[in-house]
Amino acid sequence: MTESTPAPGEPRVPGAREIPEATVARLPVYLRALTALADAGTATCSSEELASSTGVNSAKLRKDLSYLGSYGTRGVGYDVAYLRYQIARQIGVTQDWPVVIVGIGNLGHALANYSGFRSRGFRVVALLDADPDRQDEVVAGVDVRPFRDLDRIVREHGVAIGVIATPAVAAQNVADRMVTAGITSILNFAPAVLAVPDGVDVRKVDLSIELQILAYHEQRKTGAATDPDPLAVQGGVA
Amino acid sequence: MTESTPAPGEPRVPGAREIPEATVARLPVYLRALTALADAGTATCSSEELASSTGVNSAKLRKDLSYLGSYGTRGVGYDVAYLRYQIARQIGVTQDWPVVIVGIGNLGHALANYSGFRSRGFRVVALLDADPDRQDEVVAGVDVRPFRDLDRIVREHGVAIGVIATPAVAAQNVADRMVTAGITSILNFAPAVLAVPDGVDVRKVDLSIELQILAYHEQRKTGAATDPDPLAVQGGVA
DNA sequence: AAGAGTTTGTGAACGCAAGCACAAACTCGA
DNA sequence: TCGAGTTTGTGCTTGCGTTCACAAACTCTT
Structure with a gap:
């Protein structure tokens, strides 16, 4: 991942060991x-x-x-x-971490309602969506705001962590805007590879990748491999 | 993870290289x-x-x-x-993988609607929930069925992969029932460590863990570590 | 107080994964 | 046909993570 280089020679924090x-x-x-x-x-x-x-x-x-x-x-x-x-x-979960979630689809809803966040110091300060029709909603006690308010919200609440729960096509644009607004850690649920500058951390959670890894092992267990015949490429994969 | 032991000495499949x-x-x-x-x-x-x-x-x-x-x-x-x-x-995504999802909360909804599954050969054949009030619903074109139907559904559709999207307390019981029903691969979204017999693969996705990893790095970036004073343990973490 | 039993902390060995660097194998133009 | 340019496939080195195994440090019983 995009590890902020620990300044060659000098340790990052004097007394702190480096944790793998x-x-x-x-x-x-x-x-x-x-x-x-x-x-x-x-x-x-x-x-x-x-x-x-x-x-x-x-x-x-x-x-x-x-x-x-x-x-x-x-x-x-x-x-x-x-x-x-x-x-x-x-x-770092003894501190309070204000978080914004962008994209209020099914996943955004699930994330906003997830109790595991609040109990560990993460506080959802805003749900952002580009769709103007959604901006009167209140989800999990948090207002849905227009995406263009991102900068102001980040500034006002001191948000350092952003969550992307949009479709893949929108993800890079959202990430760019987040970085511009001052966010330096991004949790990305969109199936897209994000390009971000050094100093910004991105972690990716991809639901379908996990299933595919299971499928790989499952296939090996049952020994049910597809015909490796190269001619089958003509048909392609659906 | 619970890797099925490749029978010491003999390779799993004759011609197949072992993929790391x-x-x-x-x-x-x-x-x-x-x-x-x-x-x-x-x-x-x-x-x-x-x-x-x-x-x-x-x-x-x-x-x-x-x-x-x-x-x-x-x-x-x-x-x-x-x-x-x-x-x-x-x-293995050239094959068809029938899948059951247990737990129709926000996350279950999000998973059932996720288009990335279907497009990669994963077909949600049933949504299961223990709550009898939910069993008239239809989510993403799939019927919500009572959890007790698990065995029959697994048998009828030849389901090998199960997804757990329940609260943590229910997860182990669901996993046990899945294993009994014949499921051999589990994708677990509940924040719980599952015990399963050898031969069953479990992969875990924990939304709050990912955020905590980001928080760790974020804390290091800003250099804002909490007071390490051991006396503070009295207060504990909220 | 001393010995038996328990559990931590860590040096050292091992194995897997990442990255470098280059020969082998291809294309293209003359 | 030959040489220059391109790109793959892979042996080798390096680094990180896991596991073993044991001394050090503690408790408890006698």
Whole structure:
């Protein structure tokens, strides 16, 4: 992904270790498991327990946590509340993150209503849509605003993160406008490759790609491969 | 992920090369780009062109394609239609994949309406929901059926792939029922870790995890880390 | 206080993936 | 036919991520 170059030679933050990308991707999973444990009233847990409830290897879990610091106690395990706070702080979900969502189709609706956002510090400050007919609606308690208001909304609320839930053809234009408005992190649900300047992070979630990966493995399981006959190309794929 | 062990010693399929997981994950991206090129009337393209339109390195693209076979022509490039067919065949999207979706919330609606499924061989044969009030609805031209019909529907349509779009608490039960019914690939949108027997593949898409990864990098960019004071644990994270 | 049992943190080995760089194989013009 | 230009396919190097395995550090019982 578009990693902001850490200025060759000098570390990004003096005391902060560099956390590997693979570890960063797992921290939210640990956070969720710790929250569940805390809600269940559990005060302490071992790396083995936490690992099995998150579906990872316990050695990997311990190595992941070691990048954050030494927050466990040998012979005992981890304090659930303490570890949870430390992970939340590292990820950044102890802060408030104002977010805008662009594109109010089915997916935009689903995202606006998704409770998992609010509970982790993400606050949807506006839903934007280019269609003027939609701008009287209120979805999930948030006003639908015209897309042209993007700049003002970003400025007023200090929005750093934008979500694109538009059709593919509109995605690049939306991304450009977001970047211009000052957004530096984009979560893209549109099936399109976005070009953005350095310093802007883009993560992509593609629903059909995940299904296709499953189909690949499923095909291998059942051994049902299509005829590799090159002549079949004439017909093409539907 | 739960990779079906390829029987130590003997290759899974005699003639088939083993395609690396990282490559499999990119094949759908190439497929989409090739479809766009074909729609635009392009007959031939180089690895450089295809790479830039999919956002990957051209060397990586060529290496990925080399796992499928030698489908390019040196000095010329790749035949768009031919390569597209070969990739589609390898992934398995030249076949028809009947799919069931369980959980008709906002996300279920979005998935049922998503055109990217049908155009790639995925056919939603049923939407299942435990709520009896919803079973008169028709969403995206597909009947909403009671969850208890799962077994029959899977049997009748030969469903191999199931999608879980329920709340987290229901997910494991749904997965168990899916496995019992004969489903061997699950796409899970619920924020829960699923336990499934060997031979069943699970892929997870977690909307809030992606946002949290963005937040982590965003926090690093702005240098706005929260006070690491251990005493703050008393307050905990909201 | 000492030994047995438990669990963390991490050095080291291993394996997969990314990228470089170049020979091989093609086209095209003279 | 030959040489210049283009593009693929791939061996090799490098780096990252995973896993193993064990010393260090803790608790608990006697």
